Amino acid sequence: MNILFLDDSFAFDGYTPRNDPMGGAQKGLVFLAEALANRHHEVTVMNRCEDTHTIRGVLWKNIAEAIPETDLVVALRHPRLLEKVQSGRCRMLWVTDQLDDSGVAALASRVDACRIDRLVFMGDYHVSPWSADEGLVAILRPGIAPAYLAPEPPQGYWPPRAVTTMHPRSGLAWLLDLWVDKIHPMIDEAELHVFSGLLARAATGKAVEGDLTSLWRRMESLGDAGVVVRRPLPDADMAREFRHARVHLHPGSLREAYVATLAESQAAGCPGVAFKAGAAVERIKDSRSGFLVPDDAAFANCAILCLKEELVYRGRSKDAADLQRDRSWDDAAAELEALHDAVVSR
Numbered sequence: 001m002n003i004l005f006l007d008d009s010f011a012f013d014g015y016t017p018r019n020d021p022m023g024g025a026q027k028g029l030v031f032l033a034e035a036l037a038n039r040h041h042e043v044t045v046m047n048r049c050e051d052t053h054t055i056r057g058v059l060w061k062n063i064a065e066a067i068p069e070t071d072l073v074v075a076l077r078h079p080r081l082l083e084k085v086q087s088g089r090c091r092m093l094w095v096t097d098q099l100d101d102s103g104v105a106a107l108a109s110r111v112d113a114c115r116i117d118r119l120v121f122m123g124d125y126h127v128s129p130w131s132a133d134e135g136l137v138a139i140l141r142p143g144i145a146p147a148y149l150a151p152e153p154p155q156g157y158w159p160p161r162a163v164t165t166m167h168p169r170s171g172l173a174w175l176l177d178l179w180v181d182k183i184h185p186m187i188d189e190a191e192l193h194v195f196s197g198l199l200a201r202a203a204t205g206k207a208v209e210g211d212l213t214s215l216w217r218r219m220e221s222l223g224d225a226g227v228v229v230r231r232p233l234p235d236a237d238m239a240r241e242f243r244h245a246r247v248h249l250h251p252g253s254l255r256e257a258y259v260a261t262l263a264e265s266q267a268a269g270c271p272g273v274a275f276k277a278g279a280a281v282e283r284i285k286d287s288r289s290g291f292l293v294p295d296d297a298a299f300a301n302c303a304i305l306c307l308k309e310e311l312v313y314r315g316r317s318k319d320a321a322d323l324q325r326d327r328s329w330d331d332a333a334a335e336l337e338a339l340h341d342a343v344v345s346r
Contacts, residue, residue, distance in 0.1 A: 001340070003036055003043045005029055006084070007076040008063055011048040014055030017145065021197070021232035024260030025096040028142045028329075029076055033058045035143070035333035044068065072340045074120070079107065082114040090343045092118045092138075098257040098279075099129045108132040117343045122258040125279045138339050142258060143329030144267045147235035148242070154269030154317045156246035159189035160307040163245040163270070165232070165261040168198055168212050170253045176218065176227065182300035183307070184225045190307050191226040193245070194219070195238075200231035235264075242268035246313050247290075247306035249273055251299065252280040259283050266290070266324035271316035273302045289320035 009026060014034060017027045029045065037043045037057030046063040053060055072090045075081035079093050093116050097103065107119070111133070118138045121127035127137055162183075166172045172194070179192050199216060202208040208216045219229060233241065242248065248265040252274045262272055262283040272290035274280035286292040291302035305312045 001041045001072060001337075002068070002070045003033075003041050004068065004070040004073045004085075005033055005043070005045045005047075005076065006063065006073065006081040007045070007047040008078065008081060009047070009076070011050065013045075013047075013049045013053070013060045014058055017235055019234055021234060021238070024142070024258060025076060025094075027145065027235075028260070029094075030058075031143060031145055031329040032332055032336070035329040036336070038330070039333055039337070044070075071344075072336075074336075079110040079114045079116065082116065090117050090340050091115055092120050092339075094120045094140075095126070096122075096257060098126060098255050101129070104129055104131060111136065118339060120339075123279060123282050125282055126257045140332055140335055140339070141327060142260065142263070143327050143332045144263060144325065145235050145329075147239040148264045148267040149325055149328070150239065152240075152243060154243045154321060156270075156313050156317065157244045159191060160187060160246045161191045161193060161244065162247045162249050162303060162307060163193045163195060163241060163265070164249045165195050165265075166250060168196055168215055170255075171251045172196075173215055173218075175249060175251060176215075176222065178296060178300055179227065180222065180225050182296075183303050186304050187308050189226070191228055192249070193228045193230055193241070195230050195232045195241075197232055199229045203229050239264070239268050242270040245270050246317075247271050247273055247303055249299075249303055250280060251275055252278045254278045256280070263324065266320045269317045269321035271306050271313065271320055273299060273306065275299065283324075285319065285323050288316070289323055290316055 012026055014030055016022055017030055033043045033045050034056045044059045046061045049060050067085050069087045073085050074092045074094055076094050077096045082091055119136045120138050120140050122142055184190055202216045242265040248270045250262050256279045259279045266289055272284045274284055274292055276292040276294055284290040284292055293299045293302055
């Protein structure tokens with residue numbers, strides 16, 4: 001089968017997730033394309049990459065070139081990309097944002113014009129706002145990048161280390177308050193490693209965006225509380241960081257569609273603590289691979305347990321690695337094949 005992926009976000013290819021940090025949607029495209037190529041399909045990705053080249057069986061081309069004929073075309077995020085495609089027996093839109101009411105209405109209005117056969121969502125929470133034609137909907141849960149599935153065992157450091165991958169605008173200030181007031185006083189040696197590209201650039205002296213200025217100034221003063229700002233890392237290095245941490249603190253947001261970093265840290269054996277809401281509920285197995293909590297006090301208490309109590313950490317870490325490693329990108333590729341077959345056999 002000839003398969004075409006379309007994306008117009010930024011320049012990347014199959015080398016990128018091995019060498020640079022990447023967002024979950026684009027990284028997922030890389031690994032799904034490679035898994036399909038490994039299953040003997042002819043796979044092309046057209047995006048903002050500058051040169052035409054083949055990596056791990058996937059042909060990468062610039063999206064400005066002529067669109068080839070294809071059996072299956074999958075556009076990432078934007079339905080407008082399908083307007084460029086004249087052929088294609090099966091046309092899918094891979095939805096990557098968490099839709100609100102206006103987003104649902106906007107997408108529903110484009111389905112016919114773009115001749116979309118399936119809207120591909122990433123989980124039950126992700127699809128929950130969709131209220132239009134349910135026959136268009138398919139759920140394809142992402143796989144886990146190979147680096148996080150490596151057999152290297154977790155080994156939470158002492159002094160204990162927590163990590164967070166929260167976007168600075170999505171509750172990081174709240175987490176810092178909780179860390180300083182409730183968590184760090186109970187474990188004086190504990191560290192909180194904040195992985196953020198925006199804040200890491202600020203740490204090198206570059207100007208921070210205006211609305212983040214006060215947050216950055218506060219973080220600069222929190223060294224005594226064990227707060228460390230770090231740049232996000234490529235998968236192999238990030239997997240190592242998760243294996244060395246004792247807990248992934250991710251309060252979460254109702255705007256998150258999937259929470260890829262939480263899926264990855266779980267697979268690497270890092271327990272998670274999150275509120276019992278949003279997509280995080282689908283990533284953490286409560287009281288087994290981590291804790292889903294109702295309020296601030298429970299969040300702090302569960303974080304302290306993972307950081308301080310060896311038996312709690314070891315039990316949650318083992319269950320995270322055992323329970324959350326059951327989803328490879330080859331599994332997702334097989335499901336996409338079945339979805340294509342169902343569409344064309346109608």
